[in-house]
Amino acid sequence: MAIRFLLTRLFSLRLVIALFALVVVFGADKVPALNVLDQTLFDLVHQATDTGNGTDAPQAQSLDARVLAQGLERPDWGFPMVRAALALSLMFLMFALPQLGAALSVLLVTLIATALLITQAGLMLYQHLWLPLGQVVVFLLAGFVTMLFWLQPFREIQSLRANVQQARYQLGKLLLQQGQPDQALEALATCPPDEDTLDLQYDIAIQQERKRQYDSASRTYEQILSQKQRFRDVRERLDAMQRLTSDSTTSLAAGFDSTRTLVMPDQSVSKPTLGRYEIDREIGRGAMGVVYLGKDPKIARTVAIKTLSYNQFEQTELGELKSRFHREAEAAGRLNHPAIVTVYDVGEEADLAFIAMDFAVGKPLSDYARADRLLPLPVILTVLAQVAEALDYAHGQKIVHRDIKPGNIIYDAASKALKITDFGIAKITDDSRTRTGSVMGSPLYMSPEQLKGQKVTGASDIYSLGVTLYKLVSGETPYNGDTLANLTYQILNKRARSVREFNPELPDSVVRLINKAIQKEPAKRFASAGAMAEAMHRAASRASSKETS
Amino acid sequence: MTLTAAGLCDIGTKRDSNQDTIAWAVSDDGQRALSVVADGMGGYEGGEIASQLASDTVMEALTPLLASGAQDTATLQDRIQDAITLANKRIHTVRSDHPKLSKMGTTLVLAWVQNNQACIAHLGDSRCYLLSGKTLTQLTRDDTVAQNMVDDGSITLEEVPRVPFRNVLTRALGSSDDARASFGHTNLAPGDRLILCSDGLTGAVTDADWPDIMAPAPSLEDQARRLVDISLDHQAADNVSVVLVQSI
Numbered sequence: 187m188a189i190r191f192l193l194t195r196l197f198s199l200r201l202v203i204a205l206f207a208l209v210v211v212f213g214a215d216k217v218p219a220l221n222v223l224d225q226t227l228f229d230l231v232h233q234a235t236d237t238g239n240g241t242d243a244p245q246a247q248s249l250d251a252r253v254l255a256q257g258l259e260r261p262d263w264g265f266p267m268v269r270a271a272l273a274l275s276l277m278f279l280m281f282a283l284p285q286l287g288a289a290l291s292v293l294l295v296t297l298i299a300t301a302l303l304i305t306q307a308g309l310m311l312y313q314h315l316w317l318p319l320g321q322v323v324v325f326l327l328a329g330f331v332t333m334l335f336w337l338q339p340f341r342e343i344q345s346l347r348a349n350v351q352q353a354r355y356q357l358g359k360l361l362l363q364q365g366q367p368d369q370a371l372e373a374l375a376t377c378p379p380d381e382d383t384l385d386l387q388y389d390i391a392i393q394q395e396r397k398r399q400y401d402s403a404s405r406t407y408e409q410i411l412s413q414k415q416r417f418r419d420v421r422e423r424l425d426a427m428q429r430l431t432s433d434s435t436t437s438l439a440a441g442f443d444s445t446r447t448l449v450m451p452d453q454s455v456s457k458p459t460l461g462r463y464e465i466d467r468e469i470g471r472g473a474m475g476v477v478y479l480g481k482d483p484k485i486a487r488t489v490a491i492k493t494l495s496y497n498q499f500e501q502t503e504l505g506e507l508k509s510r511f512h513r514e515a516e517a518a519g520r521l522n523h524p525a526i527v528t529v530y531d532v533g534e535e536a537d538l539a540f541i542a543m544d545f546a547v548g549k550p551l552s553d554y555a556r557a558d559r560l561l562p563l564p565v566i567l568t569v570l571a572q573v574a575e576a577l578d579y580a581h582g583q584k585i586v587h588r589d590i591k592p593g594n595i596i597y598d599a600a601s602k603a604l605k606i607t608d609f610g611i612a613k614i615t616d617d618s619r620t621r622t623g624s625v626m627g628s629p630l631y632m633s634p635e636q637l638k639g640q641k642v643t644g645a646s647d648i649y650s651l652g653v654t655l656y657k658l659v660s661g662e663t664p665y666n667g668d669t670l671a672n673l674t675y676q677i678l679n680k681r682a683r684s685v686r687e688f689n690p691e692l693p694d695s696v697v698r699l700i701n702k703a704i705q706k707e708p709a710k711r712f713a714s715a716g717a718m719a720e721a722m723h724r725a726a727s728r729a730s731s732k733e734t735s
Numbered sequence: 736m737t738l739t740a741a742g743l744c745d746i747g748t749k750r751d752s753n754q755d756t757i758a759w760a761v762s763d764d765g766q767r768a769l770s771v772v773a774d775g776m777g778g779y780e781g782g783e784i785a786s787q788l789a790s791d792t793v794m795e796a797l798t799p800l801l802a803s804g805a806q807d808t809a810t811l812q813d814r815i816q817d818a819i820t821l822a823n824k825r826i827h828t829v830r831s832d833h834p835k836l837s838k839m840g841t842t843l844v845l846a847w848v849q850n851n852q853a854c855i856a857h858l859g860d861s862r863c864y865l866l867s868g869k870t871l872t873q874l875t876r877d878d879t880v881a882q883n884m885v886d887d888g889s890i891t892l893e894e895v896p897r898v899p900f901r902n903v904l905t906r907a908l909g910s911s912d913d914a915r916a917s918f919g920h921t922n923l924a925p926g927d928r929l930i931l932c933s934d935g936l937t938g939a940v941t942d943a944d945w946p947d948i949m950a951p952a953p954s955l956e957d958q959a960r961r962l963v964d965i966s967l968d969h970q971a972a973d974n975v976s977v978v979l980v981q982s983i
Contacts, residue, residue: 503749629900638890639897671883671905678889 199336200280203329207276210325211269224320225249227303231310232256258316271302271322279329284340295330299323347378355382362390371406379413388418396459397535400427460491460540461533475538479545482530489530490545492611495538511539517585518609525576527596527607546605548598551654555592557661557688563696566658567726569597569604574651574719576606581644581715585610588642590650591631592657629670630663634678634706645708648718652703652711655722659696660688664704678706693732695725736925737765738848741955742772742978743963747935747971754782755933755976756790762801767849769797770978772861774842774933776907781839785826789841789908792822797847804849811847812918815856819843823914830909840909843916844875844931848980851923856916859907861976862937864930865921869946871930874919878906928955929980932962935973939966955979 210220228249253260278298283291306319354377361370367390374383391406407424410417458465463480469490470477478491494511496504512532518541519529531542551569554561561569573595577587587594587609596605629637633649636642656664664682667673685692685700699721705711712718740759746752754775761768773789775782796818805811822843830837842859855863860877876882881901884890895901908914923929930945940948940962948965949958959977966975 632899637899638884639894639899639901669905670900670903671880674880674884674900675887675889678884679887 199332203279203332204276206329206332207272207325210272210321220321220324221249221318222320223303223324224306224318227306227320228252228310231307253316258310258314260316264315264317268318268322271319272325275322275326275329279326279333283330283333284337288337291330295326299326302326351378351380351383355386358383358386362386367393368402371409375409384410384414384417387413388420391420391423395423395427396464398458399536403427460493460535460538461531461542463489463491463531463542465491480542482542487530488545489542490527491540491542492608493538493540497537508534508539514610515541518611521580521583521585521609523576523579525572525604525606526580526609527605529609541611543607544605546596546598546607547601548596548603548605551592551595551597551658554597555657555661560658560661563659563692564726564730566655567696567722567729569595569602570651570655570658571719571722571726572604573606573654574648574715574722577644577647577651578715578719580609581647586642586644587647587650588636589631590647590654592654595654629673629677630665632677633708635708637674637677643708644715645711648703648711648715649705649708651715651718652700655696656685656700656704659692659700660685662688693725693729695728699725736851736923736982738762738768738980738982739765739955740768740770740978740980741959742770742931742976743956743959744976745935745963745967745971745974747974748967749970749972750974752780752783753974754786755935755974756783756786757931757976757978758790758794759978759980760794760798760801762804767801767804767847768980769794769801769845769847770929770931770980771843771845772931772933772976772978773844773908774859774861774935774974774976775839776841777836777839777909781836782841784829784836785839785841785909788825788829789819789822789843792825793818793843793845796821805847808852808854808920811849811854812856815845815847815854815918816916819845819856819858819908819914819916823908823912826909827912840904840907842904842933843908845916846929846931846980848923848929848982851982853921853923853929853980855919855921855929857919858914858916859904861931861933863919864932864942864945865923866928866930866946866949867924868926869950871942871946872921873942874921876917878904878917880905923982925982927982928958930962931976931978931980933974933976935971935975936962936966936977938973939969939971939975955981 209217213220232252275298286294302319302323306317309315309317354373358370358374358377361367361373371387371390374387377383387406387410391403391410394400394403394406404424404427407420407427410420411424460478460480462484463482466479466481468476469479475493475495478493480489480491481487482489494507496507515529515532519532522528527546528544529541530544533540533542553559560566573590577590580587587606589608589611590606594606594608596607598604631650631653633642633646636646653663656662662683662685664685665673665676665680666683667676682701682704685697699718702721703711703718712721738761740761742757742759744753744755744757756773756775757771759768759770771790771793773786775784775786775789777785793815797814800811800814805814826839826841830839842857842861844857844859844861844863845855846863847854847856853865855874857863857875858878860879860882861875862877863874865872865874879901880903881890881895881898883905884898885892885895890898904910906914928949944965945962948961952958952961959979962977963975
């Protein structure tokens with residue numbers, strides 16, 4: 187490093203110019219060429235003022251002697267003055283010149299040289315003072331010519347450098363847009379640093395940070411620091427990052443999974459993102475994995491983000507899983523109904539896939555599914571009638587929910603609004619491929635045909651909605667088994683327990699409605715979710731008129 | 736009568752880890768043999784640890800009995816159940832100590848052969864078959880929800896692959912405190928073979944084809960090798976394990 191520094195400084199034309207200035211200061215007497223201009227000027231002025239008094243000194247005499255002979259005085263401040271002028275010229279040549287254009291520099295040098303000569307002549311004529319500024323002019327002109335040789339390649343290098351910077355910057359930006367931050371960083375690493383390229387690297391580092399790639403972000407920050415000792419808050423961020431990774435190496439390495447939550451880093455590290463969404467906090471665990479509350483910063487919209495961690499799956503299953511995920515999420519995304527949670531976006535990160543959807547305000551109906559906190563009957567019937575209408579719409583679009591249960595219906599008691607969530611998600615998380623000794627999902631709301639692995643249709647949703655209604659009016663489900671095997675057996679082979687057992691006051695119409703919906707044979711249930719909705723609306727108005735009477 | 740045993744375990748074509756463990760031991764005089772296949776589950780490391788733990792514990796507890804032999808069937812069953820209960824306890828301890836392993840568990844199938852008699856204990860869906868001449872008989876009944884559904888007539892065998900809970904076991908080591916195994920007994924005639932295997936084999940090759948696959952191979956090792964090779968040819972999705980015990 188030191189050698190390189192020396193070499194670049196030593197073999198530079200600027201150093202030659204500086205040496206030249208020293209020669210002028212100390213060896214002006216010994217180098218006659220330097221005095222040529224002084225001599226010429228002296229002769230010219232001398233001839234102009236020559237009064238022909240005959241004391242003409244012979245040309246052979248040295249300039250000094252002739253100056254003396256002419257009676258010209260050498261002021262005390264003469265020497266320092268000449269040296270100062272030399273120093274100024276040196277500065278001008280070394281530092282100002284490279285910044286100037288060719289034409290301007292020629293003009294300036296000419297002006298300065300002329301000004302110096304005129305000053306010298308003026309002093310001679312009117313003050314009878316001798317100031318050898320000619321040396322300075324010779325130095326200036328010779329130095330200028332030398333610098334010209336250097337300036338041309340220097341300017342070319344400058345423009346090439348700017349060109350490289352620009353090209354690398356554009357390349358880095360392009361690579362980044364194509365989602366290849368590593369290649370972008372590589373393109374910028376060996377590039378001569380400037381504000382733009384540093385900015386870009388900084389942006390990449392922030393992005394890596396948000397994507398929880400803390401190791402990569404640290405490397406990027408270090409790369410920035412290697413190019414510029416201090417750049418914005420890079421040093422602080424790097425420190426925060428190192429604290430974070432040393433604190434929680436294991437949890438970061440493990441990343442997301444269904445049981446672990448995202449590590450929320452401290453203030454100095456950017457908030458994590460999924461796709462373009464900023465993650466605020468965890469709001470629950472769903473069928474797939476952790477659910478987060480997030481924000482779309484572009485339009486300041488609050489979203490619920492359901493994540494599906496890849497960690498729980500074998501590498502070889504991932505391809506199929508991902509395509510299933512996108513297929514189902516996109517199908518759900520086509521649904522547009524006031525009572526169905528809108529899916530905004532489907533995305534993928536290195537270790538997980540996610541669905542961004544409308545954040546439904548309210549509580550899941552499972553909160554009202556215990557015998558001691560049931561909703562009033564007319565409310566239940568009205569709400570579920572709306573669910574049935576939404577299902578009817580979805581079935582019309584050839585989309586089956588597959589997992590209707592109280593927990594998937596969000597009800598806002600204040601506004602009476604409701605939203606069905608998790609359309610088709612049951613199909614994504616079909617956990618049949620992961621073998622387990624313990625029960626994962628419970629089939630309490632699952633229709634017999636679904637349990638047998640037969641084709642799932644709209645009739646299966648009707649069955650599940652029937653069980654949901656059963657649960658909401660009684661706090662119980664039609665079948666109950668202590669194990670999955672037992673429960674499955676009952677659903678497939680046993681008669682449902684009558685809902686009257688648990689709620690003796692239930693009107694006949696509601697009991698009939700439930701029994702029709704939970705028939706084992708799909709063909710014996712309601713012909714459509716729409717028909718079930720109508721039946722529930724009728725039952726609701728009867729129930730509410732009975733309540734008011 | 737002399738007993739010989741051989742076994743093979745392969746990661747299969749689609750898994751990243753091998754969660755199966757196999758083990759066997761034959762007494763010095765060749766009169767008694769113990770063989771085990773365990774198929775772990777519950778995540779990456781968990782499955783491996785659970786099956787290893789189960790197999791090691793059972794082998795450790797029962798190997799001393801190989802030298803002396805069991806006095807009668809009842810004693811033998813008790814000893815085997817004690818070993819399995821101990822294995823279950825050990826898995827539970829590890830589960831509660833390590834949150835990452837909290838879902839691990841394992842199947843277990845174990846065969847004890849002595850005096851031309853085989854005693855088979857199992858939990859889960861790892862199976863034991865008897866191959867007598869060309870006749871193959873399944874000696875264990877899978878502890879799965881799907882098997883229950885088949886048994887109660889809810890579904891047919893052909894429907895099993897489509898059932899949503901087809902892979903859920905009703906019993907396994909580690910998933911509950913109760914680890915009572917199902918026991919079965921059979922007589923072994925000279926030349927008869929016991930086949931212990933994990934569901935990687937049963938899932939990849941129909942058991943009806945096994946006798947023909949094994950027939951050309953002269954040694955037990957080669958027979959096991961042929962079964963595993965064919966299941967790999969069939970793109971076995973799971974780990975494949977086979978242990979064979981033969982009386983000559």
